[in-house]
Amino acid sequence: MKLDKREWPVLIVSGQFESYSDEGCRLRELMTQLTEVQECAVLTSRSYEDALHVFFSRADLGALVIDWDIPEDADEENRPPDGMLEKVRKRNPHIPVVLLTDKWGLEDLTADELKQVNDCIWKTSDTVEFLSGRINTLVEEYMQSVLPPFFGELAKYAQEYKYAWHTPGHMGGQGFLRSPAGVAMHKFFGENVFRADLSISVPELGSLLDHSGPVRDAEECSAKVFGSDITFYVLNGTSNVNQIIWRSQVLRDDIAFVDRNCHKSLNYAMVITDAYPIYMTPRRNKRGIIGPVRLSEFSEETIRAKIAADKLIPAELKGAKVKMSALTNSTYDGLCYNVVNIKKELKKSVENLHFDEAWYAYARFHPIYKDHYGMADDEANTEHPPIFCSQSTHKLLTAFSQASMLHVKNGSHTAINKDELNESYMMHGSTSPQYNMIASLDVATKMMGDNGESLLSDTILEAVHLRRKVARMAKDMADHGDWFFDMWQPKKVKCGKELVDFHEVDCDYLANTQEPWVLSKENNWHGFDDIEDGYVMLDPIKLTFTTPGLDEDGTMQPTGIPAAVVTNYLIRHRIVCEKTDYYSFLLLNSLGTTRAKQGALLSGLLAFKELYDRNAPLRRAMPDLYAVSPETYEKVGLKEHCQAIHEYFRDHELLDKMQAAFQVIPDQAMKPADAYHEVVRKNVEYVELGEMFEQRRIPAVMLVPYPPGIPVMMGGEMLNEKAKPIFDYLKARQAFENKFPGYESDIHGVERDCRDGKQFFKTLCVKR
Numbered sequence: 001m002k003l004d005k006r007e008w009p010v011l012i013v014s015g016q017f018e019s020y021s022d023e024g025c026r027l028r029e030l031m032t033q034l035t036e037v038q039e040c041a042v043l044t045s046r047s048y049e050d051a052l053h054v055f056f057s058r059a060d061l062g063a064l065v066i067d068w069d070i071p072e073d074a075d076e077e078n079r080p081p082d083g084m085l086e087k088v089r090k091r092n093p094h095i096p097v098v099l100l101t102d103k104w105g106l107e108d109l110t111a112d113e114l115k116q117v118n119d120c121i122w123k124t125s126d127t128v129e130f131l132s133g134r135i136n137t138l139v140e141e142y143m144q145s146v147l148p149p150f151f152g153e154l155a156k157y158a159q160e161y162k163y164a165w166h167t168p169g170h171m172g173g174q175g176f177l178r179s180p181a182g183v184a185m186h187k188f189f190g191e192n193v194f195r196a197d198l199s200i201s202v203p204e205l206g207s208l209l210d211h212s213g214p215v216r217d218a219e220e221c222s223a224k225v226f227g228s229d230i231t232f233y234v235l236n237g238t239s240n241v242n243q244i245i246w247r248s249q250v251l252r253d254d255i256a257f258v259d260r261n262c263h264k265s266l267n268y269a270m271v272i273t274d275a276y277p278i279y280m281t282p283r284r285n286k287r288g289i290i291g292p293v294r295l296s297e298f299s300e301e302t303i304r305a306k307i308a309a310d311k312l313i314p315a316e317l318k319g320a321k322v323k324m325s326a327l328t329n330s331t332y333d334g335l336c337y338n339v340v341n342i343k344k345e346l347k348k349s350v351e352n353l354h355f356d357e358a359w360y361a362y363a364r365f366h367p368i369y370k371d372h373y374g375m376a377d378d379e380a381n382t383e384h385p386p387i388f389c390s391q392s393t394h395k396l397l398t399a400f401s402q403a404s405m406l407h408v409k410n411g412s413h414t415a416i417n418k419d420e421l422n423e424s425y426m427m428h429g430s431t432s433p434q435y436n437m438i439a440s441l442d443v444a445t446k447m448m449g450d451n452g453e454s455l456l457s458d459t460i461l462e463a464v465h466l467r468r469k470v471a472r473m474a475k476d477m478a479d480h481g482d483w484f485f486d487m488w489q490p491k492k493v494k495c496g497k498e499l500v501d502f503h504e505v506d507c508d509y510l511a512n513t514q515e516p517w518v519l520s521k522e523n524n525w526h527g528f529d530d531i532e533d534g535y536v537m538l539d540p541i542k543l544t545f546t547t548p549g550l551d552e553d554g555t556m557q558p559t560g561i562p563a564a565v566v567t568n569y570l571i572r573h574r575i576v577c578e579k580t581d582y583y584s585f586l587l588l589n590s591l592g593t594t595r596a597k598q599g600a601l602l603s604g605l606l607a608f609k610e611l612y613d614r615n616a617p618l619r620r621a622m623p624d625l626y627a628v629s630p631e632t633y634e635k636v637g638l639k640e641h642c643q644a645i646h647e648y649f650r651d652h653e654l655l656d657k658m659q660a661a662f663q664v665i666p667d668q669a670m671k672p673a674d675a676y677h678e679v680v681r682k683n684v685e686y687v688e689l690g691e692m693f694e695q696r697r698i699p700a701v702m703l704v705p706y707p708p709g710i711p712v713m714m715g716g717e718m719l720n721e722k723a724k725p726i727f728d729y730l731k732a733r734q735a736f737e738n739k740f741p742g743y744e745s746d747i748h749g750v751e752r753d754c755r756d757g758k759q760f761f762k763t764l765c766v767k768r
């Protein structure tokens with residue numbers, strides 16, 4: 001496709017647009033020539049600072065033309081700010097930058113500055129026709145480099161207006177125009193979405209399932225940019241990537257070593273592969289936040305001991321190597337592992353390493369995450385097994401929902417054969433892929449390859465600003481005996497030899513240095529007492545807000561504000577959080593986050609505080625909650641409501657019960673696959689929670705309560721005496737829901753029966 005250069009304006013910055021000097025006249029002539037003859041669009045700026053702002057806020061410029069011929073007497077404002085060219089290049093390494101200068105100006109330019117520019121033209125030599133022609137050529141060349149391989153071909157194809165005689169049946173959108181609902185949809189999405197929705201019958205675009213043509217070119221670009229040997233685009237999310245990876249390497253009765261804190265797709269991967277799972281147990285802090293798996297869990301001795309203790313793995317398989325390990329990196333709360341240490345341990349007993357980086361596709365693009373992601377090129381670790389990474393490009397980079405990537409790094413001695421891997425890929429892929437989704441992966445790659453570091457720098461810096469702002473507000477309010485929300489982050493940061501309060505630390509330092517984010521024993525703001533040195537870091541862009549109610553050591557305070565009340569309230573302010581725990585909630589700062597969004601969040605939190613402090617009636621403060629059960633919430637104020645839930649948590653020891661539940665790995669009565677086979681055989685029935693425990697029943701499906709979103713039980717495990725803490729925890733959650741209508745939480749694997757106005761949990765169990 002050819003981009004329309006009139007939509008990609010040339011930004012000219014000069015202090016001489018109105019000058020009657022020879023230079024001023026030539027500048028005006030140049031602009032006329034550019035617009036009228038070369039048909040470029042032109043934007044102008046008299047101020048260099050303003051031009052930089054425009055440049056940073058618009059990614060659709062075709063070129064930057066900077067007047068470098070500065071009159072001797074020009075004031076600060078009319079001179080390029082220090083490092084202007086460097087800043088421009090850092091943000092966009094490819095945009096044409098042209099300096100307008102004379103030979104004296106040229107002499108003043110350093111070699112470093114000259115390296116950043118594409119052309120220097122003398123305003124008063126050569127004709128304006130010639131000068132504008134040179135600028136236009138640069139713009140046109142740049143336009144051709146903007147589009148990545150697949151998206152470029154797709155857009156070109158869509159713009160050729162061919163008659164389609166193939167699927168999809170709407171044929172370039174025409175089918176939608178035959179009835180009003182279709183027309184409404186066509187108008188809403190716009191024609192290009194439909195024109196670019198093609199079928200594999202279009203040979204020019206290659207094939208996703210064969211990895212050929214422009215699709216292959218795009219996947220190969222992604223491999224380079226994301227640091228893998230093989231990259232496949234996967235269109236049914238990381239849920240599907242995980243199945244592909246596992247199905248490609250793991251067979252029936254293989255041993256798999258899986259993070260208990262894993263996404264359900266990995267549990268399903270064990271079902272489809274029919275493997276024997278052994279589990280890595282993550283730790284938790286007193287707040288209930290899930291921490292990293294201990295490094296000792298990865299040692300050969302621990303893994304052998306887990307296999308030896310497993311009651312299902314038959315004796316003849318106990319000596320086998322683990323076929324695949326799967327670790328969630330980062331954890332949901334943004335703890336990222338130093339993979340160098342982990343690889344060193346796992347390679348002794350595991351044949352393939354899998355890092356599930358669904359929420360972490362961006363790590364490679366900023367030095368702050370050095371060594372903390374699966375595809376890291378760590379020099380120290382030249383010997384390693386094949387490494388697989390699954391990444392939801394759509395979650396925190398810029399792709400359409402469900403667009404994910406599968407990356408493979410070959411092992412030092414074992415290369416992954418692409419054709420063999422593709423057998424598994426094809427088993428899980430549709431023969432009707434969505435081409436717009438493929439294009440979005442291609443574009444996400446191009447964006448990160450072109451200026452990923454600069455984009456991430458902005459995102460991290462924004463997150464750091466917000467973190468500091470909240471820390472300062474919390475501190476100021478605390479100094480006045482008042483309260484505010486805080487953040488789960490270091491309270492003090494080592495700057496040189498001094499420990500400085502977080503809100504006083506320089507933002508650029510925080511946004512560019514790994515050290516402040518690395519968890520250590522000595523600075524235990526995180527609550528993991530036995531944390532290994534240099535083992536995990538907190539991702540600055542994953543923002544865990546804390547609510548009052550817990551001491552540093554996890555003791556319940558007399559008053560508290562459960563996070564669920566806050567996030568329920570924020571939803572009315574159209575602020576939707578990623579995850580709500582008991583006394584914390586998680587927000588994500590991503591490439592799409594803006595300052596305005598952060599401002600809205602803070603004002604939402606302040607509005608909550610104001611309503612809380614004056615114990616505003618729930619009917620007013622949270623009308624949606626009130627409407628769920630007016631009889632329960634009539635005459636209840638927001639503060640009383642928070643306090644009632646807080647006291648309930650305290651009196652019923654909900655946090656302790658949760659801690660205890662997640663420490664148990666229940667006895668396995670059968671493999672996850674066998675439990676699922678009982679579902680297929682229809683040898684399953686719903687059993688209520690109380691009976692499940694009394695009768696020592698075996699759920700056929702996994703039970704995953706949110707929060708925290710980790711399975712408390714896998715299909716095939718038994719709810720027996722050993723698993724009593726799990727029963728106690730689920731029972732406490734059931735009782736809580738009955739006491740506080742409107743707080744029904746999501747528990748995957750649990751349905752509810754309603755009797756006598758009360759809810760009872762029930763689960764699909766294997767028939768006896």
Ligand SMILES: Cc1ncc(COP(=O)(O)O)c(C=O)c1O
Pocket residue numbers: 236237238239240262263265328356358359392402404
């Ligand atoms: C750790 C982890 N892995 C995999 C997935 C699945 O990703 P997707 O939604 O792209 O299928 C998720 C989704 O939340 C996840 O949290």
